[in-house]
Amino acid sequence: MCSYLFELAGQFSSFYEACPILVAEDEAVKQSRLQLAALTAKTIKQGLSLLGIETLERM
Known part of the structure; x- marks a missing residue:
């Protein structure tokens, strides 16, 4: 479970960096x-x- 959550958080972080959410046109x-x-x-x-x-x- 720990490894899965760590991987999920890392993948989301990469996604968030590459695809900003609030500035999408x-x-x-x-x-x-x-x-x-x-x-x-x-x-x-x-x-x-x-x-x-x-x-x-x-946060």
Whole structure:
């Protein structure tokens, strides 16, 4: 689980660097990227919870 979450966080970081979310010119692309970010956050939060690690609501 730890390795999966670490890999997921790294992959999302690479995606976020290559594909900025809030500055996307196309609204559909922007919404898709926001959805991907939300699902990634949810997955990481649930995974950390399974490991007994509390997460922050916001940074």
